[in-house]
Amino acid sequence: MRKSNFALRLQPSLLDEARKLAEAEGVALNQLINVAVAEKVSALRTEAYIAERAGRADIAKALGILRRAGVGRPPMKGDELPEPKRRRRARPA
Numbered sequence: 001m002r003k004s005n006f007a008l009r010l011q012p013s014l015l016d017e018a019r020k021l022a023e024a025e026g027v028a029l030n031q032l033i034n035v036a037v038a039e040k041v042s043a044l045r046t047e048a049y050i051a052e053r054a055g056r057a058d059i060a061k062a063l064g065i066l067r068r069a070g071v072g073r074p075p076m077k078g079d080e081l082p083e084p085k086r087r088r089r090a091r092p093a
Contacts (some may be wrong), residue, residue, distance in 0.1 A: 010035070
């Protein structure tokens, strides 16, 4: 992996918090910043990917599949709906 140096200017309060967090996590400040940037890049790429996939979606086809799913079969173990809780009726005063 290629590495490069980059002068990063952080607000003093943010730098202090980052240092405290890095110390609490037992990692170098540089590693904490690298992980934070990687997480943000991943989140933004995931958001773009999902938006792109949604743009190609065939909603009518998806709804048709969902309507057919499980028809005539009981729910699998763990997929059952909980029993509705019975509400107590207030007694008339």
